[in-house]
Each structure stands twice: as C-alpha cells, then as structure tokens.
Amino acid sequence: MMMNWNRRQFIGALGTTSLIAGFPGLVLGAAKARVVIVGGGFGGAIAARYLKLHEPGIEVTLIERNKHYISCPFSNEVLSGERNIESLTFGYAAHAARGVNVVHDAVTAIDAAKKTVMTQGGKSFAYDYLVVSPGIDFDYGTIEGASPEMEKTMLHAWKAGEQTLQLKKQLEAMKNGGLVIITSPKRPYRCPPGPYERAAQMAAYFKHHKPKSKVLILDHGDTMPKQALFEESWKQLYPGMIEWVPGSSGGKILRVDQKKRSLVTDMGDQKADIINFIPPQRAAAIARMAGLTDQSGWCPIDPMTMESTLHKGIYVIGDAAVTNDIPKSAHAAASQAKVVVNAIVAVTNGKPVPKPQYTNACYTVVGPDYGFSIVGIFQPEGGKLVSVKGAGGLSPVGAPSYVRKAEAEYAYSWLKNITTEAFL
Amino acid sequence: MHKLALAVVCALAAWPSLANDTNIVAIADTCNSCHGINGVSAGLTMPSIAGQNKDYLQRVLLEQKKGERYTTIMDRFMKNISDEEIAALAEYFAAKEWVPATVAVEMAQANRGRQVLRKTCQNCHGEKGDKNTGDIPRLAGQWPGYIKLEIFKYVDPTFTAKRPSERMAERACNLTEEDMAAVAHFLGTRK
Numbered sequence: 001m002m003m004n005w006n007r008r009q010f011i012g013a014l015g016t017t018s019l020i021a022g023f024p025g026l027v028l029g030a031a032k033a034r035v036v037i038v039g040g041g042f043g044g045a046i047a048a049r050y051l052k053l054h055e056p057g058i059e060v061t062l063i064e065r066n067k068h069y070i071s072c073p074f075s076n077e078v079l080s081g082e083r084n085i086e087s088l089t090f091g092y093a094a095h096a097a098r099g100v101n102v103v104h105d106a107v108t109a110i111d112a113a114k115k116t117v118m119t120q121g122g123k124s125f126a127y128d129y130l131v132v133s134p135g136i137d138f139d140y141g142t143i144e145g146a147s148p149e150m151e152k153t154m155l156h157a158w159k160a161g162e163q164t165l166q167l168k169k170q171l172e173a174m175k176n177g178g179l180v181i182i183t184s185p186k187r188p189y190r191c192p193p194g195p196y197e198r199a200a201q202m203a204a205y206f207k208h209h210k211p212k213s214k215v216l217i218l219d220h221g222d223t224m225p226k227q228a229l230f231e232e233s234w235k236q237l238y239p240g241m242i243e244w245v246p247g248s249s250g251g252k253i254l255r256v257d258q259k260k261r262s263l264v265t266d267m268g269d270q271k272a273d274i275i276n277f278i279p280p281q282r283a284a285a286i287a288r289m290a291g292l293t294d295q296s297g298w299c300p301i302d303p304m305t306m307e308s309t310l311h312k313g314i315y316v317i318g319d320a321a322v323t324n325d326i327p328k329s330a331h332a333a334a335s336q337a338k339v340v341v342n343a344i345v346a347v348t349n350g351k352p353v354p355k356p357q358y359t360n361a362c363y364t365v366v367g368p369d370y371g372f373s374i375v376g377i378f379q380p381e382g383g384k385l386v387s388v389k390g391a392g393g394l395s396p397v398g399a400p401s402y403v404r405k406a407e408a409e410y411a412y413s414w415l416k417n418i419t420t421e422a423f424l
Numbered sequence: 425m426h427k428l429a430l431a432v433v434c435a436l437a438a439w440p441s442l443a444n445d446t447n448i449v450a451i452a453d454t455c456n457s458c459h460g461i462n463g464v465s466a467g468l469t470m471p472s473i474a475g476q477n478k479d480y481l482q483r484v485l486l487e488q489k490k491g492e493r494y495t496t497i498m499d500r501f502m503k504n505i506s507d508e509e510i511a512a513l514a515e516y517f518a519a520k521e522w523v524p525a526t527v528a529v530e531m532a533q534a535n536r537g538r539q540v541l542r543k544t545c546q547n548c549h550g551e552k553g554d555k556n557t558g559d560i561p562r563l564a565g566q567w568p569g570y571i572k573l574e575i576f577k578y579v580d581p582t583f584t585a586k587r588p589s590e591r592m593a594e595r596a597c598n599l600t601e602e603d604m605a606a607v608a609h610f611l612g613t614r615k
C-alpha cells in the first residue's frame with residue numbers, strides 16, 4: 001500500500017515523467033515533487049513555508065497576483081488608529097530566499113487533466129500537486145439593487161488595503177454625533193467575529209474623538225459569534241455606542257438603493273453618515289473559473305485531505321473551501337495548509353500520511369488591554385469537518401482585567417507569530 | 425479517492441503508533457501559529473517553548489489539559505490531545521534548539537534586574553536564570569513580556585485563579601512592579 005511506496009513508484013504513478021518531458025532543463029529526480037500554490041495569502045504563504053521547512057527537496061512555486069500582502073487580521077485596529085497599515089503589510093522576499101519560486105502574476109486557468117496552471121502573463125506551470133488558496137470574492141448578485149459599483153459610496157474594507165484607509169478617512173471626516181452602519185452578511189463569510197470587532201474598534205475611536213457618535217450593526221443572522229463576550233465588552237467599554245439588530249428583528253438587508261444611499265430592511269430605509277457594507281461572499285474568481293466550486297459558490301473538499309471533490313490532485317484550502325464547522329480564518333487556513341503539506345511530504349518521502357489536525361484560534365481585541373478568544377478543534381466525520389466535543393471553547397464571561405489584558409497581549413503575539421510563519 | 429486520501433485511511437488504520445513522528449510533527453505544527461515556528465516565538469509576550477526541558481513541558485501540558493493549571497487558552501487546545509501525545513510533544517519541543525529573544529539592553533534596567541535575580545530568584549532559577557531541569561523552566565532569553573505576565577499572576581489582585589507554583593509564590597509576591605519589569609528585562613537580554 002501507500003506506506004510502502006517508494007518515491008519512484010509514486011512519481012511514476014502521477015505521470016510526472018511525461019510532464020517533465022516538456023521541461024528540457026529538468027532532469028527526472030531533480031525535484032522530489034513539484035507543488036504549485038495559487039494565492040499567497042495566509043493559506044498559500046504558510047503552505048509554501050512549511051513545504052520548504054519539512055522537505056526542502058520539493059520544488060515550490062507560489063503564484064500571487066500582488067507584490068505585497070496586507071493582513072486582514074488586526075486591520076480593524078487601523079480604523080481605531082491603534083496601528084498603521086504598514087504594520088500589516090508583508091512581501092515575499094523571505095520565501096524567495098528559502099528557494100520558493102515566487103511568481104507575481106494572476107492565474108487565469110487551471111487544467112486539471114494536464115496538471116498545468118496558466119497565468120495572465122502567458123506562462124504555464126506544471127505540477128504534481130496544486131494547492132489553491134485564493135480567498136474570497138464578493139457576491140453582490142444575491143441582494144436586490146446591490147452591485148460592485150456601490151463600493152464607491154459604501155466601502156466594504158473586507159480585503160484589507162486601500163478601502164481600509166478610505167474607511168478610516170471617512171470616520172475622521174464624520175461629525176461628532178454621526179452614525180455608521182455596518183452590515184454583517186449571510187454566512188458563511190470570512191472572519192465571523194470580524195464585523196463585531198470592527199464595531200468595537202470604531203467605537204474606540206469615537207470614544208476619544210467623537211463621543212456622541214454611534215455604530216449600528218444590521219445583521220443577516222440572529223446570533224453573533226462570541227456573543228456574550230461582545231455584549232459584555234461593549235457595555236463595559238462603549239456603553240450606548242453600539243447597537244446590534246439581528247436579522248429577524250429587521251437587521252436583514254432586503255434591498256439596496258444606491259441612488260439614495262440607503263439600505264432597505266423590515267424596519268424601513270436605513271441611512272447613515274457612513275455605510276460599511278460587508279457584502280455576501282463566495283470563493284475567489286479563479287476557483288470558479290477552474291470548476292472547483294459547487295452551487296454554494298464555495299469549493300467542496302474531502303475533509304481527510306482538503307482535496308477537491310471536483311478535481312483530483314487539487315487541494316483547496318482557506319476561505320475558498322467548504323469547511324463546515326471550521327470558520328473562515330487565517331488560523332484555520334494555516335492549519336489546513338499544514339494538513340496538506342504534511343500529507344504531500346509524507347507521500348513524497350514514502351511515509352504514512354499523518355492524521356489531519358484541524359484547529360482554529362481566533363483572538364478578538366475590542367479595545368486597549370481587552371481581548372478574548374475562541375478555540376475550535378475539528379475532525380473529519382461522516383464526510384464533514386466537525387467540532388470535537390469537549391475541546392475548544394470560549395474565554396470566560398466576567399473574567400477579571402488580568403485575563404482580558406493578557407489575552408490582548410497574546411493576541412498581538414499571535415499576529416506576530418502567524419505573520420512570521422507566513423511571510424518572514 | 426485520491427492517493428493522499430487512501431494513505432490517510434491507512435495511517436488511521438495503523439493508529440495509534442505514537443512513536444510515528446509524522447503524527448507528532450502534525451500536531452506540533454498546529455502550535456506554531458501561536459508559539460512560533462518550531463516553538464521559537466517572535467511575539468513579545470508569547471513564550472518560546474523550544475528547548476525547555478521535557479519534564480517541565482510534559483507536566484505543564486498535562487496540568488493544562490486536566491484544568492489543574494491556570495491558562496488563558498491552552499486548556500482548550502490540550503483537551504483533545506492524549507497523554508501519550510503530550511509526552512511525545514514534550515520530547516519534540518525539548519529537543520529543539522533554544523533561540524533567545526532579541527531584546528535591546530537598557531543598562532540601568534538590566535543592572536537592577538541582575539540584582540533582583542541574585543537576591544530573589546537565583547536559588548531556584550540559577551545564577552544566570554538558565555537553569556532548565558526538573559520543575560524549573562529556562563528564563564534566560566525568554567521574552568520579557570511573557571515573564572512579566574507570568575509574575576503578575578503572583579502579584580495582580582485581579583488574578584484570582586490558583587497560582588502555577590506555591591514555591592514561586594513565596595518569593596515573587598513581594599516584588600515591586602519596577603523590580604518585576606527590571607528582572608524580566610534582564611532575563612530577556614540573556615542568551
């Protein structure tokens with residue numbers, strides 16, 4: 001069986017020999033295996049890092065559209081002024097220095113049968129394994145009246161970068177006593193606690209600069225993650241400044257009126273000085289173009305390995321994948337990257353593939369010295385990724401200040417360590 | 425089913441072969457997003473765990489798992505990890521090289537910290553804070569931010585949980601905040 005396979009049998013079985021024929025410079029056996037990674041966000045960058053860490057003999061090509069990556073985690077602190085965006089901006093030089101072939105180009109097509117990836121720049125890359133971690137796109141089509149044009153007047157800032165800075169400017173320009181609306185979209189979406197953390201970080205800014213201002217959250221759903229912790233912290237830090245309207249109480253967006261700059265819900269027309277419209281989401285365009293998505297708009301995978309159930313040999317990780325109980329987070333993307341890497345490395349080296357380890361940790365910082373967290377441990381069960389009962393869980397409600405402060409400090413260290421893992 | 429999927433099934437059938445290091449590496453990899461690659465932390469308040477002695481690591485992880493030791497988050501991670509895996513993880517991280525934190529020396533702080541260490545800590549932690557056997561973890565080269573959070577557990581009145589060590593409690597409880605900061609700084613600058 002697999003465990004007894006040696007490398008040559010494995011390479012032969014994958015048909016690598018014929019692919020290598022197209023690469024005159026490549027001698028068979030020069031690389032133990034060729035892995036191409038699409039997308040250099042948390043999932044893709046960490047996959048590249050761990051491939052080189054655990055098996056330097058594997059040839060790794062990382063294809064990322066942008067020269068710089070801006071971390072969404074902690075980008076809400078840019079809004080409060082707690083940090084600048086430079087502290088969240090990373091490049092790919094460390095990957096190149098470790099021997100990863102970093103290609104800045106956009107992937108335009110994937111040929112699963114020929115095991116080849118094509119780019120806008122006209123290049124093509126052959127692979128033995130393809131790891132796809134392209135993140136999300138916005139899905140404006142599901143709400144009447146909504147369209148990408150509305151980003152001109154209603155920012156999402158849900159891919160950290162230019163829009164984060166624009167939203168910050170809008171907050172600065174707003175009058176004291178103004179109102180901000182944040183919409184929380186239909187699940188699944190990237191970073192489930194994100195909208196509520198954002199409300200807190202905006203309130204942190206208002207508290208010091210425009211104390212009469214308010215944040216209104218219009219929610220598609222009826223619950224929020226870490227609900228008791230958010231509600232407790234809002235009451236303690238920002239009394240009266242944040243209002244949350246669940247979907248069934250009129251929070252759900254039924255229609256967008258771009259001309260009037262208003263959102264229509266069961267409560268009527270909602271207007272505000274600033275509307276931060278976080279749109280519904282789906283897997284990034286390349287996943288759809290490559291036929292990796294199903295009707296849900298996301299990429300179904302085999303929970304044992306993260307291999308696409310639609311195209312063999314392609315591993316979809318991170319936000320783009322259907323991961324059931326696992327939320328769409330950077331930490332979860334990292335853990336999925338490691339599952340795939342450890343499997344590829346094991347097979348390449350003729351060792352047994354380890355039991356997949358899926359974990360998530362999500363720290364939230366709602367203000368200075370005030371943090372809390374959720375942990376999840378997951379395993380494949382009945383074809384799905386399911387939370388392990390009795391493991392994981394939330395920070396306690398009613399915890400003393402020592403705990404909140406410590407968790408805020410650990411949260412920053414988490415950011416430092418996971419971005420080091422990904423980019424440094 | 426693709427080959428990786430098949431291989432996983434085989435591995436599960438062969439479970440539990442705990443000496444099998446690929447499984448331990450896979451678990452250890454999940455620690456790194458918080459503790460740093462190979463347990464070497466780059467975060468100013470997260471402990472490096474690479475190179476701490478095996479007995480200490482194993483005891484701490486077991487105590488966290490059983491809820492016998494206060495932690496903000498580790499108990500929630502350890503619940504699904506078996507005692508055998510914990511032993512293997514302790515061995516895995518203990519065998520990694522200790523990489524000291526990078527902390528710029530501030531002379532006045534460091535001198536004061538050195539004195540605190542001599543007077544109050546070195547009996548147990550060694551002259552340089554680098555004793556690393558049995559129930560004593562290495563402090564020399566650990567992140568000052570983490571050392572401070574740990575000693576705060578002994579002095580902060582809002583910290584009401586059980587303290588990690590009664591032995592430590594006797595000494596650390598009387599430290600002033602300045603002394604704590606100084607000794608943490610001094611220890612952090614050691615290699």
Ligand SMILES: Cc1cc2nc3c(=O)[nH]c(=O)nc-3n(C[C@H](O)[C@H](O)[C@H](O)COP(=O)(O)OP(=O)(O)OC[C@H]3O[C@@H](n4cnc5c(N)ncnc54)[C@H](O)[C@@H]3O)c2cc1C
Nearest residue numbers: 039041043065072073106107134135191318319329330331
């Ligand atoms: C406000 C906010 C706060 C958050 N906070 C946290 C947090 O505290 N903790 C946490 O764990 N997570 C957090 N997240 C979630 C986290 O950002 C995502 O889950 C994570 O980025 C997912 O990683 P990924 O690799 O799947 O996708 P991404 O990080 O989005 O990376 C995808 C990459 O693929 C590239 N790409 C896409 N298509 C192509 C193509 N065709 N060709 C080439 N390149 C392509 C993109 O340019 C991008 O760099 C937060 C998110 C937001 C919005």
